[in-house]
Amino acid sequence: xxxxxxxxxxxxxxxxIVRPAGETNYLNISYTLKSWLLTxxxxxxxxxxxxxxTFFFLIGGIFATLMRLELATPQGDLVGPDTxxxxxxxxxVTMIFFFLIPSIPATIGNFMLPIMIGARDLAFPRxxxxxxxxxxxxxxxxxxAMISGGVDTGWTFYTPYSSVYSNSQVALAVVGIFxxxxxxxxxxxxxxxxxxKMRAPGMTFFRMPLFVWSNYATSLIxxxxxxxxxxxxxxxxxxxxxxxxxxxxxNGGDPVLFQHMFWFYSxxxxxxxxxxxxxxxxxxxxxFSRKPVFGYKVVAFASLAIALLSFFVWGHHxxxxxxxxxxxxxxxxxxxxxxxxxxxxxxxxxxxxxxxSVSLETPMLFALGFLGLFTLGGxxxxxxxxxxxxxxxxxxxxxxxxxxxVMVGGTVLAFLGGLHYxxxxxxxxxYAEGWGKVSAVLVFxxxxxxxxxxxxxxxxxxxxxxYAYASEFQVLHVLSSAGASVLALGFALPAIYLxxxxxxxxxxxxxxxxxxxxxxxxxxxxxxxxxxxIPIVTEDAYNxxxxxxxxxxYPEDRLIDNQSKTDRGDLQALKAGDRH
Numbered sequence: 001x002x003x004x005x006x007x008x009x010x011x012x013x014x015x016x017i018v019r020p021a022g023e024t025n026y027l028n029i030s031y032t033l034k035s036w037l038l039t040x041x042x043x044x045x046x047x048x049x050x051x052x053x054t055f056f057f058l059i060g061g062i063f064a065t066l067m068r069l070e071l072a073t074p075q076g077d078l079v080g081p082d083t084x085x086x087x088x089x090x091x092x093v094t095m096i097f098f099f100l101i102p103s104i105p106a107t108i109g110n111f112m113l114p115i116m117i118g119a120r121d122l123a124f125p126r127x128x129x130x131x132x133x134x135x136x137x138x139x140x141x142x143x144x145a146m147i148s149g150g151v152d153t154g155w156t157f158y159t160p161y162s163s164v165y166s167n168s169q170v171a172l173a174v175v176g177i178f179x180x181x182x183x184x185x186x187x188x189x190x191x192x193x194x195x196x197k198m199r200a201p202g203m204t205f206f207r208m209p210l211f212v213w214s215n216y217a218t219s220l221i222x223x224x225x226x227x228x229x230x231x232x233x234x235x236x237x238x239x240x241x242x243x244x245x246x247x248x249x250x251n252g253g254d255p256v257l258f259q260h261m262f263w264f265y266s267x268x269x270x271x272x273x274x275x276x277x278x279x280x281x282x283x284x285x286x287x288f289s290r291k292p293v294f295g296y297k298v299v300a301f302a303s304l305a306i307a308l309l310s311f312f313v314w315g316h317h318x319x320x321x322x323x324x325x326x327x328x329x330x331x332x333x334x335x336x337x338x339x340x341x342x343x344x345x346x347x348x349x350x351x352x353x354x355x356x357s358v359s360l361e362t363p364m365l366f367a368l369g370f371l372g373l374f375t376l377g378g379x380x381x382x383x384x385x386x387x388x389x390x391x392x393x394x395x396x397x398x399x400x401x402x403x404x405x406v407m408v409g410g411t412v413l414a415f416l417g418g419l420h421y422x423x424x425x426x427x428x429x430x431y432a433e434g435w436g437k438v439s440a441v442l443v444f445x446x447x448x449x450x451x452x453x454x455x456x457x458x459x460x461x462x463x464x465x466x467y468a469y470a471s472e473f474q475v476l477h478v479l480s481s482a483g484a485s486v487l488a489l490g491f492a493l494p495a496i497y498l499x500x501x502x503x504x505x506x507x508x509x510x511x512x513x514x515x516x517x518x519x520x521x522x523x524x525x526x527x528x529x530x531x532x533x534i535p536i537v538t539e540d541a542y543n544x545x546x547x548x549x550x551x552x553x554y555p556e557d558r559l560i561d562n563q564s565k566t567d568r569g570d571l572q573a574l575k576a577g578d579r580h
Contacts, residue, residue, distance in 0.1 A: 025428070025525040040125035041528055046111030047426070048132055050419075053107060054495070056098040056139065061488065063091035068481040074471045084467035085152035086168065092155030094146075097177050098139050100411050101269060104276035105222075106135070106187055108418045109215045111426060113191060115519045115526060116209050118200020118535045123193040124186075131186040138180030145172035154465065156266075159247035159258040163239040171240055174233045181230040184272070188222030191215055200518070202537030209517055209541050210299055214279025217303040221268045221275075221310065229265035232258065256321050263314035271310045273407060274374075275303060277414030278345055281367050284417050285349045287515040288364035289356030292542035295348045302341035309338040319390045328387045335385035339378060346375055361513070362436030366417030369444040373409025377402055380455065395465075398458025401451045409447060416443070416494060423498060424512045428525040429505030435497045442490030449483025516542055 026043045029035075036044060067087050070078040079087065114122055122128050145151055151173045153162040162170050195216050199208070235246050236258070245251025247258045286293050293299055315323065315331030349371060358364070380402040383389045393399065416439075424430055453476040458464075462473050469477070511520040522531050 023523075024527065025523065026528045027428075027525050029528055038129070040121070040129060042114055042122045042125065042128060043111050043426075043526065043528075043530075045128050045132055046107050046109075049102060049106040049110055049135070052132070052136065052139075053099050053103050056094055057103075057491075059143075060091055060094035060099055061491070063087050063094065065484070065488065067091060068484045070467060071469075071477045072481045074469050074474050076467045079467065081467050082152060083150075085154075085465070086146075086150030088465055089151045089154050090146045093142060093151070093173065093177070095407075096155055096269075096273075097180055098135075098142070100273040100407055101184060102135065102187075103273070103411060103415050104280065104418065105191070105215055105218055105272075106132075106183075108280070108415070108422060109191065109211075109276060110187070112422060112519055113212055113215055114194060114198070115522065115530050116212055116517060117195065117198065117203050118518050118531065118537065119194060119198040120529050120531075122190045123198055124190050127186050128190055131183040131190070134183040134186070135180055138176045138178070138183065141176030141179060142173050143176075145169035145176065148172070156262060157233065157236060159236060159239070159255045160249065160253070163236045163246070163258075164248050164250075171237050174237045178230050178233050178237075181226045184222045184226045188219035188226075191219040192223065195219075200535050200537055203518075204537075206297060206300070207537055207540050208300075209279075210282035210293060210296070210303075211276075211279035213300040214275045214277075214282070214303050217307040218272050218275045220304075221272050221307050225265045225268045225272075225311070228261060229269070232261040232265070235261075256318070256323075259318055259321060260314070263317045264311070267314045267317065268307075268310040270406065271306055273411045274414075275306060277370070277411045277418075278303065280414040280418035280421075281349060281370055282345075283515075283517075284363050284367040284421055285352045286542040286544065287421070287513055288359045288361060288367070289353045290359075290544050291352055291356040292540075292544055293348065294351035294354075295344075296541065299345055299348050302344045305341040306338065309334065309341070313338055316385055316390070319387050320394050332385055332387050336382065339382060339385075342378055346371065346378075360437075362431075362433055362440055363417045363421035363513075365437055365440035366413050366420065366443075369440060369447075370410060370413040370417065373405055373413060373444070373447060377405030377409050380405065393458055395463055396458035397454040397462050397464050400464045401454035401458060404447075404451045404454075408451075413443065416440075419494070419498075421513070422519070423501070424508030425519055425524050425526070427502060427505075428508055428523075429501045430508045430512060431501040431505060432497045435493055439490050439493040439497075442486055442493070444490075446483050446486030446488070446490050450480050450487050451483070453477075453479045453483075516544060 026041055036048065039045060039048075066079070067084070070076065070084060070087075076084070110122070110128070114120070146169075149169045151166075151170055152168045153166055153170060157170070157174070195208070195212060238244055239246045239248060239253070243251070245253040247253040247255050249255060282293050282299060313331060313335045315327060316335040319328050319331075360368075380398070384393065384399065384402060420431070420436055457473055457476050460473070462469055508524045510522070510524050512524075513520075518531075518535055518537070519526075521535060
């Protein structure tokens with residue numbers, strides 16, 4: 001991709017690169033707390049986001065654990081109905097607004113996007129830092145609501161219960177989410193301007209990595225959609241505090257209006273969570289299949305198509321609200337239509353692996369897990385897009401399982417895959433590959449054991465958000481709770497071995513995976529300015545060789561992709577002489 005060649009190494013594993021003692025990078029340029037809290041470096045801000053979202057993932061996981069313990073028995077043995085309502089609300093609000101939405105864009109995107117297009121930083125570094133502080137302020141308000149009495153409305157805040165009748169801390173939680181929304185808007189704006197104005201020489205739109213395309217499409221949704229949810233929740237607070245009749249039918253309001261406004265944002269928000277994950281999977285499929293992404297332009301435009309169509313399918317959440325049969329039919333057709341660009345991506349990733357030199361390192365295992373789980377989540381979404389089936393399965397555990405297959409099976413596995421892939425670049429250290437593979441297997445197995453029984457529960461008619469249930473459902477709930485234990489272990493392992501690698505990990509080379517992309521052309525960790533000199537892009541993204549895979553490859557055969565044909569011929573002759 002650049003004029004700077006990567007010299008292949010001749011050994012496996014790759015030898016660590018010994019840096020000059022005085023060489024600085026973004027991590028060691030200063031160690032003071034002030035230098036981190038006031039930093040304008042996008043890489044440090046990405047790491048601050050990473051620590052923040054990891055903390056809220058832990059908090060949301062604790063809420064989920066308490067829910068699964070409660071559901072291990074048919075009756076409410078652990079908590080009562082009011083407490084259970086607050087638990088699932090806290091779990092949903094924390095995971096969606098403070099983990100899933102910022103997980104990939106604000107962490108990996110913040111860190112990698114400027115480097116991947118050859119920029120020195122994001123377009124607005126101060127706004128970038130400000131967005132992190134807005135995220136923390138919003139989270140503080142919402143967590144204060146959880147601690148000071150909790151919220152019992154569910155993460156959807158349906159009116160008029162949330163705006164009139166609930167006695168819980170709705171207003172405080174709404175203020176927190178309102179503030180956090182501005183963090184998303186500013187991040188999206190920063191990404192859009194950076195992509196348009198700060199690409200390196202030669203980095204055309206159709207040379208950009210697909211991770212950048214996905215975050216670009218996500219940013220458009222953030223900028224256009226997030227103000228809608230902010231206004232909606234502000235109206236809930238206004239009605240709750242001042243008694244203005246907006247959603248309350250007793251005061252002339254319309255509760256269905258809230259659902260239209262809420263889902264107009266909240267369905268695109270699903271793609272705010274998933275689209276960046278699509279970009280991560282594209283990077284992993286190319287890097288560990290040693291092939292260009294099949295149908296690069298189609299995959300890029302599919303991201304934009306998903307972003308566009310996501311604004312026209314909100315009504316499939318409202319098939320049971322009494323909307324007209326014609327409205328339901330239109331939303332049903334559009335919901336099926338949005339599956340087309342999503343399916344295109346899945347097929348293209350599959351064809352990328354076809355006849356590729358597939359290598360099953362930890363990031364690729366997470367990518368393969370994503371492919372299976374997200375595909376099942378997408379297929380079950382077709383059930384819910386059909387009006388007749390949705391009426392039967394609306395607000396049942398089938399919806400819970402579908403949502404988690406898309407969000408956890410999609411976003412979280414992509415997040416873990418991307419984190420493992422770019423961890424050597426972010427920290428300059430390698431993690432324990434064996435433990436990484438164990439984690440990937442545990443997450444995949446534990447996830448299926450947790451959520452697949454919930455498809456059956458939902459089809460059999462068990463409603464979601466109930467703290468007690470009929471005894472015939474207990475076996476499936478026990479399986480689900482047991483799977484949650486395995487899943488929790490799978491999530492805990494990366495926190496342990498990635499943290500350990502920071503202190504005792506083997507130093508990583510600049511390009512430990514032998515991958516393509518500008519991020520692998522700079523040092524690990526990168527310098528504060530990202531590149532010692534401005535890169536010049538001279539080739540398309542994913543310019544891996546198209547040779548058929550061979551058996552018995554020497555390790556170095558996977559790492560000579562930046563050499564010219566002449567260089568490769570000379571190198572092969574040299575290696576042949578060495579082997580004889």
